[in-house]
Amino acid sequence: MYKIIPVENGLDNVPGFCYDAVNVGMRKNSEDGDVAFIRSDVPCDVEARFTTNKFQAAPLKHYLRYPEGFKTNFLLINAKNANAMTGERGIADIDEIFGKLSQKIELLNPIMSSTGVIGYRLNQEKITSAFDMFDLNARNAEKTARAIMTTDSFKKERAFKVELENGESFHIAAICKGAGMINPAMATMLCFVTTDAAIPREDMKELLEEATEQSFNRISVDGDTSTNDTIMLLANQTNTAYDKEAFAEALNRITFELAMLIVRDGEGANKVVAFEVKGAATLDDAITASRALSNSLLVKTALFGEDPNWGRIASTIGASGVACDDSKLVIHYDDLLIYSDEFRELDKEREEKAYAVMKQERFTVTCELGMGDASYVSYGCDLSYEYVKINAEYRT
16 A cells, blocks of 8 residues: 655655745735746646636636647746736737746746736736746745745645555645635646656546546635636656556645635635535536535625524525425534424524534535435635725735
8 A cells, every 4th residue: 555644845845846936026015926936857747727717818828839748847937917818918928038038048848827917918027037036946845835825825835755555655746826716617726736756648637637626626715716727737757656546646635635725715714614515416416506505605604604594505505506495405514403394493502503513613514405316515615804805905
């Protein structure tokens, strides 16, 4: 059997990659960087999934112009500007930026990723000024993880060492950012995964899709899907070790743990709640009902107020359009029965217990529809006054 061992210091654990971040003045009054890079010593395979938002940002369109199965050696990341809705000029700006960087370093199919405000072209002068400040041989995981944040209140990183039964081992590490505009229809805001494992290219696509579906595709903060959502897997294959089952579990754990950090860091959020729908007629029904609950503003505000108002849960399921019947519906908060055909009203004792459940930072809302065998779990958070404040002041 294999062992998956959590290790500290994030990206620092994966040999063959360098990374650093600097501040060029786009992120004002901050010690954190606003332009970062991840560089591979050797050409590495790359696999990515992007937002299904129809208005994909320029960096995504730039990536998709490369032929399928391409290799890369450089990823450039900037904060404060999404380079979205900037048309063909936005893509040309990326080419011009890499043209200047190529005068300093040999580039192979360089990739750019951006996060920030929509509707403005990149400030080429500021971004390219970073090239004279970068230490291209640095391994500064802390600075890189912090540089990609926007409204995040803390950095998000995870790393594992995977020990195989034959004594070999490989590493996998990731950083991500996200706190608002989280209703991923593929992935999170930004997530970059690196590994030295000898993973075949075909496995990269398969396992990244599976991991994304089990993690980032199941979370919601506010029901909004970004123009820039990206998850990217970079594999330099500098290690001979690989086991598909072990790699899949490690990747699933990394993406799930990072997704839970995003929900926990939801702008102004205080609670992480799992919405489990069971007994749905079809898987599509289970997904629809579960995601409706994680996105509902009324449900989110009830969570914030710690109000065990099961009516908001029931009405959201009914409005979602799935097959359901109020005589078959059963709702639990953790293990506490909240609603059933027999107990349609909360008595004082159960209501007090419900209050106690909702005061927890993490709990589960389980809804048994009684219509079939399909089930699905998604994850959300509460909606607080702070969320409104953060987003009302986003550009100021």
